[in-house]
Amino acid sequence: DGGMGSEEEDSELHDIAPNSKLQTSNSKLQTPNSLPLPGQLILVTFTRSAVANLKGKICKYLKELSLPTQGFMVYTLHGLALNIATRHPELSKLDLNRLTLVSPNQSNRLIRTCVEQWISANPRTYQRLLEGRQFDGEETERLRRQSVLRTEVLPDLAYTVIHEAKSSGLLPQNLQALHQEAKFRVSEDTEDYEVLSIAAGLYDRYQSLLQQRRFIDYDDMILAALRVLENDRSRQLWQSQIYAVFEDEAQDSSPLQTRLLEILAAHPTERDRPLNLVRVGDPNQAINSTFTPADPSFFREFCERCHIEGRLAEMDQAGRSTHIIIEAANFMLDWVNRRYGKWGDGEMGSKLSPHSLTSSLLPFRPQHIHPVPSDDPQLDANPAPEGYGLEIRFPPDIYQTVDLIGQRVVDLLTQYPEARAAVLVRENRQGRFVAELLRNPEQYHLDVNLSQFGIEVYDVGERDRHSHIPVEILALLQFLDRPHSPDYLKAALQVLVDRRLIPTQDLNALVTLPEQFLYPSPLDPPQSESVLQARRYCAGLLRARLELPQYQLIPFLAMTLQYEQAELATADKLAERIVQQTFGNQSMTAVLEVLGEIVRSERFEGVETDDPEERYIRPRQLTIITMHKAKGLDWDFVFIPFLHEHLIPGQLRVLPQSQFLGDFTLSEVARAQIRASIHGEYPLPDTAAAWERAGQLKTAEEFRLLYVAMTRARRLLWLSAARKAPFSWSKPENLDDRSPCPILHTFVRRFPRSTQ
Structure with missing residues (x-):
C-alpha cells in the first residue's frame, strides 16, 4: 500500500526475478509520451495524486539504495491506455486532434439529451413508466411523474448502465440480448418495465451522441488501447518493451482494465509463459462498488485462481495501528461475516478459508491483520495505545x-x-x-x-465545495433568466436545498406548474410551510433581478446562499472574471454564456486561504x-x-x-x-x-x-x-x-x- 503499512493485501506474483530492480534500474527512462524501453517496469495506480505519491516513494527508496531513479514509469490506468491509443491512431481510431475528452458536466448534458431522444422514440414504453403501478390520469400527477422520469430516474439509469456496460466491454446490442434472456424471468407480483431494453436504448443513443459531437469518455480510452493490442505487431511491440506490470488498488479494477494489463504483461511470442504481472489490492477495502463499476468480486476470483496455481502472496502484517485497534477490526470482520454470511442464515463465517469458493459470498474476505514483528524497520510500528486505545x-x-x-x-x-x-x-x-x-x-x-x-478545525468538504460555486451561481442565474422553465426552477431549488436554506421536499411537485408555484392565485390550493419557504426565496431572487444592476447580482446570490469567507472570496473572483470577459456587453445572455463555458471547461480554481500541501494531516x-x-x-x-x-x-x-x-x-x-x-x-x-x-x-x-x-x-x-x-x-x-x-x-x- 505504498509504504503506509496498514492493510492486508493480496498480490499475484508471476516470475518476477529477485534482481529485477537491478535489471530495470539500468534502463534509460524516456519522456512520458514515448514508448518505454525494454526492461521497463510499468506501475499502474488509481488516481493522479497516487501516481505522484508512488513515483516519489520509489525514487526515495532507489536513492537510499544508491540506485539510479530510472527504469520505471508510473501511470493512472487511463493515462496508460491513452498513451497506447495515441501512439497508434490508425488502429485505435482515436485522434485527439479531432476528438475531445468529455468532461463530467458535458457527459451529464449528453445523458439528458439522450434521455429526451429516447422518450421521443419510445412513447409506448415511456407511457408504461408514467403509469407505474397505478395511475388515475390526474394531470398534475402526470406532470410530476414526467419530471421525475426526465430529470431523475432515466438519467440515473443511463449513467449507471453506460459505465457498468462499457467498463465490462458490453455493447448496446449485448444489453438487448440480456433483456431477451431476462424477460422470461419476471415475477408475477413485480412490474416489468423491460429495464435492460430501456438501458440498451439509452446506451445506444449516448454512444451516437458521443460520435456526432466527436467526444470520447474514459472507458473509450481503454477500448481504444485494446483495439491497438488486437493487432499482432503492435501488441508484440508493446510487450517487448515492458518487463513487468505492477497494479496498485487492484480491488477497484474493472474486467476491461484487467484485460489490458494482462495483455501488456504477457510474453510477446511465447503465449504459454506466465504473465509478468503483480496485482496488489485488499478486497476488504473495496468501497466504490455501489457507485462505480468497481466490482470486488473480480479481484477475489483472481486471488482464488492464483491460490490454486500457487501464485498468491498474502501480506497480512500492518504497522499502523496499536494492537487493540487491530483486534477490533478483526473482530468486526468475523462478526459481520457470521451475521451476514449467506445474508442472514448465520451458517458461514470466519472459519472459512479465504480460498474457499464460498468465501466470495461473504461481505469480507476471511483474513486477519497481524502486527509486525518487533524488529520491523518502520518507525513507531504498532504504537502504544492512548489509554485503552x-x-x-x-x-x-x-x-x-x-x-x-x-x-x-x-x-x-x-x-x-x-x-x-x-x-x-x-x-x-x-x-x-x-x-x-x-x-x-x-x-x-x-x-x-x-x-x-x-x-484549527479543517473541514475538507468545505474546501471541496468551493469548486461547486460556479455551478450553483449558474443554476440561479439561469432561473432568473427563465423563471418559468421547470428544469431551471428545479435546479435553482436543488441548490437552495443543498445549502440547507429550504426544507428537503419533492421538488418535482413544485416545478410541474412554475407560475402557480411562484405566483399562486386565491383559487389555488394553500401551500405548505415548506413550499412557502421555497417560494419566498424564489420571489426574493426574482425581485433582486429587477432591482439590482447586473454586476451586483453574483455578490447578492453569494450572500443569499450564505457563503462563508473563503466561498465569498471565490464568488468575488468569479464575478470579476465575468465582468472582464463581458466588457462592453453586460447582458444576462452574455453572462450566462461566459459562466456556462467556465462550468463546461471546469477551469475555475477556488480561492485557497492556506497552503494545500499535506493539508489533511497537520499537527x-x-x-x-x-x-x-x-x-x-x-x-x-x-x-x-x-x-x-x-x-x-x-x-x-x-x-x-x-x-x-x-x-x-x-x-x-x-x-x-x-x-x-x-x-x-x-x-x-x-x-x-x-x-x-x-x-x-x-x-x-x-x-x-x-x-x-x-x-x-x-x-x-x-x-x-x-x-x-x-x-x-x-x-x-x-x-x-x-x-x-x-x-x-x-x-x-x-x-x-x-x-x-
Whole structure:
C-alpha cells in the first residue's frame, strides 16, 4: 500500500526475478509520451495524486539504495491506455486532434439529451413508466411523474448502465440480448418495465451522441488501447518493451482494465509463459462498488485462481495501528461475516478459508491483520495505545457528541502537540455540522473552544465545495433568466436545498406548474410551510433581478446562499472574471454564456486561504473528512461519530417521488443484472431478486467502509452513536430516537473497558 503499512493485501506474483530492480534500474527512462524501453517496469495506480505519491516513494527508496531513479514509469490506468491509443491512431481510431475528452458536466448534458431522444422514440414504453403501478390520469400527477422520469430516474439509469456496460466491454446490442434472456424471468407480483431494453436504448443513443459531437469518455480510452493490442505487431511491440506490470488498488479494477494489463504483461511470442504481472489490492477495502463499476468480486476470483496455481502472496502484517485497534477490526470482520454470511442464515463465517469458493459470498474476505514483528524497520510500528486505545460513547444527542469530541481533542493535542487527529464522517453534511459547532462553541453552548487552544478545525468538504460555486451561481442565474422553465426552477431549488436554506421536499411537485408555484392565485390550493419557504426565496431572487444592476447580482446570490469567507472570496473572483470577459456587453445572455463555458471547461480554481500541501494531516489541527476520502491516510487519534443503524449498514431506499414505479430503483436492478451476466450467472435474477442483491451489496460495502475508517487510527479509535439523531442530515435539528450500528453493542460486550 505504498509504504503506509496498514492493510492486508493480496498480490499475484508471476516470475518476477529477485534482481529485477537491478535489471530495470539500468534502463534509460524516456519522456512520458514515448514508448518505454525494454526492461521497463510499468506501475499502474488509481488516481493522479497516487501516481505522484508512488513515483516519489520509489525514487526515495532507489536513492537510499544508491540506485539510479530510472527504469520505471508510473501511470493512472487511463493515462496508460491513452498513451497506447495515441501512439497508434490508425488502429485505435482515436485522434485527439479531432476528438475531445468529455468532461463530467458535458457527459451529464449528453445523458439528458439522450434521455429526451429516447422518450421521443419510445412513447409506448415511456407511457408504461408514467403509469407505474397505478395511475388515475390526474394531470398534475402526470406532470410530476414526467419530471421525475426526465430529470431523475432515466438519467440515473443511463449513467449507471453506460459505465457498468462499457467498463465490462458490453455493447448496446449485448444489453438487448440480456433483456431477451431476462424477460422470461419476471415475477408475477413485480412490474416489468423491460429495464435492460430501456438501458440498451439509452446506451445506444449516448454512444451516437458521443460520435456526432466527436467526444470520447474514459472507458473509450481503454477500448481504444485494446483495439491497438488486437493487432499482432503492435501488441508484440508493446510487450517487448515492458518487463513487468505492477497494479496498485487492484480491488477497484474493472474486467476491461484487467484485460489490458494482462495483455501488456504477457510474453510477446511465447503465449504459454506466465504473465509478468503483480496485482496488489485488499478486497476488504473495496468501497466504490455501489457507485462505480468497481466490482470486488473480480479481484477475489483472481486471488482464488492464483491460490490454486500457487501464485498468491498474502501480506497480512500492518504497522499502523496499536494492537487493540487491530483486534477490533478483526473482530468486526468475523462478526459481520457470521451475521451476514449467506445474508442472514448465520451458517458461514470466519472459519472459512479465504480460498474457499464460498468465501466470495461473504461481505469480507476471511483474513486477519497481524502486527509486525518487533524488529520491523518502520518507525513507531504498532504504537502504544492512548489509554485503552478504543473508546465507545453513547451521548444523549448529536450536540453532546460534538462537545465530547472537542473536549477529548483538546486533552489529546495539548498533551501531544505534534500528534494528528481527525473526525471521519459518513457524509459531508455531517462534517459541515461538526465544523459549524466546533467553530461556534458559544452559540451552541459547548464546553470547549478549540481556537483558544490553538487548534484549527479543517473541514475538507468545505474546501471541496468551493469548486461547486460556479455551478450553483449558474443554476440561479439561469432561473432568473427563465423563471418559468421547470428544469431551471428545479435546479435553482436543488441548490437552495443543498445549502440547507429550504426544507428537503419533492421538488418535482413544485416545478410541474412554475407560475402557480411562484405566483399562486386565491383559487389555488394553500401551500405548505415548506413550499412557502421555497417560494419566498424564489420571489426574493426574482425581485433582486429587477432591482439590482447586473454586476451586483453574483455578490447578492453569494450572500443569499450564505457563503462563508473563503466561498465569498471565490464568488468575488468569479464575478470579476465575468465582468472582464463581458466588457462592453453586460447582458444576462452574455453572462450566462461566459459562466456556462467556465462550468463546461471546469477551469475555475477556488480561492485557497492556506497552503494545500499535506493539508489533511497537520499537527494542532482537527481534520474533518469523509470515510471515503480518508482511505490511504492515517492519524494518531480518529473519531467516528454518528454510527447509527439507518446509515451503517442502512438499506437501499426508494425516494418517495419515485415510488409510483415500485419498491425498487431501475438503475440498481439493471446494475445487478449486468453484473450477474458478467459473472456468468444464468438465468439472470428477476427484478425482485436483483433489487435484493443490490441491498446485500450495499450492506457489505457499508461495513467495509467502516472497516477502512477504523483502520485509519494509530493510537486511539473513538466511536459513538447518539441516542437522539436526525434521520436525514439535511435537517440535523430534527432529532428522534435512533438505534446504533449493531456492531457497537457487540464491541462493548467484547471490549468492556472501551466504555470506561
